[in-house]
Amino acid sequence: MSTTNNTILTPLKTLSVKFLALVVVLGIAALVMLEAIVHQLQHGLAVTDLASWGTQEGVTWGIYIGTFEWFAGMAVGALAAVGYIRYNELTRYDIIARIGELWALIAGLSAAYLIVIDLGRPDRVLNILTAWFVTVQYSPLAWDVTFVTALLVMTSTMLILSLRRDFSEMNLNKLPVYTALIGELLTLGFRPEEREKLDSMLRWLGLALLILAFTGGMVPGWLLGVVGAQAGWYGGIAGIAFLSAGLLSGVAVLAITAGVLRYLYGMEEALPEEVFVGLGKALTLFGFVYLVVQFNNLLPSIFPMAPLAESQVGEAMLYGHFATDFWLAMAAVAIPMLILVLFRERMLAGGVGLAVVSVVMLWGVWVKSQLTVIEPLMYSSGLPYEVGTYVPTLVEWVITIGAILVAILLFSIATKLVPMGRLLDDTASTEEVRN
């Protein structure tokens, strides 16, 4: 416990003009998004370019669901990282675990929010709840609702219990008053002899999060994979494809956040280079796995023995209408991965380089998530329909980009409310205070 990481509290104790400006800009974006939501509520999903498959030559799911898949994957990847760190008690990565807890929660909420938006009539969420006992017996959508709920419950439990432990080791009087109030609330009834048990419980929760990530974490992929009538979706690899994208985007968002925090707050002690080397290795591995899975996913559709509808979907992706988007997305993962392989130690020195390549990878996964959901819907399987079209409307763009900006806003605010990790050097003195 002699490691110094006092800088972990720096985000809590500083409030710069730049930060306030960021909050204002993101707040305005949130208001614009709210206006778009009201507009959609007033006029229904007619304000989107979503339409029936087939005779209307449209797609039924668009960038709301594509971005849902991206956020849900990000939540899965972030909670897998949290689970791994907490289960193995990797003290050096403690701050990454806190960042991951916050991101898993925020990304999970954003995913759930986009599903509600896509309902058109959000009051129908009550139907999902009341019909759950029946639909869970056969519907992957009901399994997905169950998974996202479990993800939110377990992630928030991990956040609360780890904060209970971290706050118990801090002198709350030295913290801003609002943080101290949260600390008082979360350490209600805390006894010093509780700490050893809390450590053990965080390990068990970490194991449970890992299990959740690698079992339930495949469910959003099954939403597509079980649809036998839809070429481009159906297949046994959909769950794994979703999981591989999630692990990559989850770790990428942690790397971006860690890089930005280190750069903005000079957190060299709390976020040493070895942490970025570890994150870089994880990104390299997950980037490689992602590309291998994508290759496996696409190969059967472009092989000469593929059914007609399958080959139409595959060819449009590789050589046709969507080739530019597809290859850009693949390059956005492959090139950063190669850069990480070749220049890892040098570029990771400050964390900024890793943050930049992570942004590119995250964008690549986002684009491919859209293609995975939307593109197959344009090709009718075995029916004499024209190829469908889909161009997201302004409302769809505002709500989708707004969801991403609101997620960033929520995380930014969270950095000012809760400590980013465990204070390691102050333990002895604060134990006296708490006792």
Add this chain to the structure above:
Amino acid sequence: MTTTIGIPILLGLLLLPIYTVIAGFLFGKPRDFRTAGIGLGVMAVMAVFMIGSTAMMGIAFGLITPF
């Protein structure tokens, strides 16, 4: 067949992490049922909060949407 696959997936796969947490909190060492109870209580409260807030949101949207 489709109506039988959901229950094994729910009980055998989706709830596996919950079983892990309950067993780990209660029987993991050191044994401390008070702290374990606090942890399980937090999880139960968060479950009620997540499902309850979703239901409340549905009801609220039902009231403000005029159709």
